Amino acid sequence: CGVIGVFGHPEAANLTYLGLYALQHRGQESAGIVSGDQGKLYVQRGMGRVADVFGLEQIGKLPGDQAIGHVRYSTAGGSVLRNTQPVFINYRHGAFAVGHNGNLVNAAELRTRLEREGAIFHTDMDTEVVVHLLARVPGDDTGTRLAAALQQVSGAYSLVCLTESRLIGVRDPMGFRPLVLGRLIDSGGFVLASETCALDLMGAEFVRDIEPGELIVISKEGIESRKPFAPVGRRMCVFEYIYFARPDSVLDGVHVYSARKRIGQALARLHPREADLVVPVPDSGVAAAMGYAEASGLPFELGLIRNHYVGRTFIQPAQRGRDFGVKVKLNAQPNILRGKRVVLVDDSIVRGTTSAKIVSLVRAAGAREVHFVVSAPPTTGPCYYGIDTPDRSQLIAAQHTIEEVRKIIGADSLGYISLEALYEAVGGCGQGFCDACFSDDYPLPTPEGHGSRQLH
Template identity: 50%
Template sequence: MSERQMPPTHPFDFDAAEGDTLHEECGVFGVVGVTDAANFVALGLHALQHRGQEAGGIVSYAPDEGFNSARRFGYVRDNFTRASLMETLPGSLAIGHVRYSTAGSKGAAIRDVQPFFGEFSMGGAAIAHNGNITNAEALRRELIDRGSIFQSSSDSECIIHLMARSLQRDIPARMEDALRRVEGAFSVVAMTRTKLIGVRDPLGVRPLVLGKVGDGWVLSSETCALDIIGAEYVREIEPGEMVVITEKGVESIRPFRPQRSRFCIFEHVYFSRPDSIIGGRSVYETRRQIGVELAREAPVDADLVCPVPDSGTPAAIGFAHESGIPYGMGIIRNQYMGRTFIEPTEQIRNMGVRLKLNVNRALIRGKRVILVDDSVVRGTTSRKIKEMILDAGAAEVHFRIASPPTSWPCFYGVDTPQREKLLAATMSEDEMRDHLGVDSLKFVSLDGLYRAVGEASGRKADCPQYCDACFSGEYPVEPSDMIEKGFQLKTAAE
């Protein structure tokens, strides 16, 4: 496989500097049976850019050219829109990946950027992985002891090495072998010379959908990426399912023991784009309904409901509609504020939020304002936004949060701070209110969140319908690597 790349650049990310955002995990996309498949993948990755802005990569295959790849740091639009680059990725079969690192080094070398490629006795294969392998370090030690040589710091590379050691005779079977050894969360899109492959872990923690475009087929993390290429949504890949797609059609395989689905509930709250469909439900409508639940659970006498853009907007609309309090754009986002701006001097770091958000002073002045946001992580950004609102002349500031308190780290593909750095892990709701310096602070309840996603009876305590470990501390897959490092699971007293 030829590798064409440029020297890495590392854009400065204000969200990372603030340390107050849960970063999207990754996005995967693949297509087979279309002319210039890599161009379709580039468009799909552009639609999935919200899932990872650190880096992206594409691998393609053409019979006369073999496998070719391009991996770059930065936005898809800044790299994979240049004809000179896309011409190096010919063929009717391609996969791609956008990344925000959750395992391995942050700002790592280009070798950490997916898709990863391996050459096997029966031919080459490339894989792109969304999620996180919770036993990756144990697997890595075992594989290194047995002679494997790793090229990256990514947990996903374990899959390639496990495939290499499998005795199965074809690549899909080797992938089955490898993924049976893996614990945690994974949605994988892979390719051989003739096949496009998609797999979800037995719990279905991370999303993956199947689409049809002309005579070809598409795999994507979200439905919004199907829309951008004019593909028809067919269905979700089911938890524990593997699909192998060739020119003959789609073959479905069940390589894992059936388990009850535990899809990540935070996909509904924040990660997925609002124009995507999850489980047959509009993400936008679910977020609007979270706002409705918030208004019912935590009403407050105020003059204006204002979203923290952009992730708080649907919930703010729902809150305003249910409460009867007027909705207003009290905070305006600078739409042209990219992740690469100027060197991160101390003065620029201190500007932080103000470079991205500005208060609509004429609307805010003298008002009792309800600010609706998707989550509170460390609280640093929330405090700065509150100060901006008060500086603009607001009479009162009330926070309403469209998720329960985030008090536990995620080990399934989301970049979460250590538990002691999560505000909700060390403070009560009243203490958080005082720490943020707001007139009131309320979070939607876990039951309210479940009702918003369509579970009318709320959360079943003995059998949760989703993975909600970041709120409940109940991990559906034991994070064995982190426990080995000293992480303490939730106790009965908690």
């Protein structure tokens, strides 16, 4: 998911809308904005992309100089209108809205307990647990109560919250998901955003990352930073750098595009190939393929062209024996690939089904050899912290050796990045990141059992 917050701008909702546009890659299932005007909150939410949900009419119903917004990609709760965010409530302390990026690992237990106590849930989202907890903790200050509510929660959360007078941002103690603070150049107001690419579009300058475990309260009095949680050490999601974040963003001080290029350079060193061309699987493999080409001296070519206009409602003709799946999105160019030995670069292999289809597309376009290199290590475990990976039984690298995966996807060779090389590329020594889906080292207890190494 992607989240935005704006405080202190006469067109807060419109700016939030711009920010959500920049974060559309983080979720396309639904979009929503809650704005605040003179102590009242207004809400507009809907299914689909930002452009499907918001027009002049909807923005016009969101007055005020403060707002939060959310684009959703579901990891908990189905993709239906009821589950759109921001979650918005009226309770004894007034109105409150929250947008959540992440996933709570103990939401089911908390929900069972709360329901036994009489709570009535309106959605299937883990995020709703937070507002039920918030309604129960004592105290007057929302920031303090929010921190107390979050003490009971385990998992990944970057939150933006709006009350009648304040914008609150929180990053969980491990900082799995990013969250940044920016300053609006024209009004001097403040912005919270999942990624810096949103600040660029909103006309805000980057101030700093919200730190893991930090709760920041923005009001007319200014900014107040709190550290309500016991420090546990940063575990930022390394997959944000490989795939999820936009390449033009800077996450925790690291430029994503540059990190991806360095991963590609490392792949060229780890998996050098006798080949004629380096071809990315667009868009996710582009920066790594550039790095591979640079380091290997092989020419970079767009042998696969992506159609950017494929909607979710593509109607498959009932013609037998034709699977349009990947072909609708990607076309392989025989004029580039015919007779060539190709190094194909993609960000990750999850189920392996897409990768197998892409390899066969490239071969059908005349490639003589296809060498697949991957800018993630083998994906061997599911994510419980906000990325929607299928369960272990469907992860090809959890069920098969690398050699078996190579055969299944039909490549002449297959090479993954190593964890060591990955960390060198993202500029760290492996400390301070989560890499559980590659290493089985789960930083927080998972519903499947902590560090489920024994399941292999």
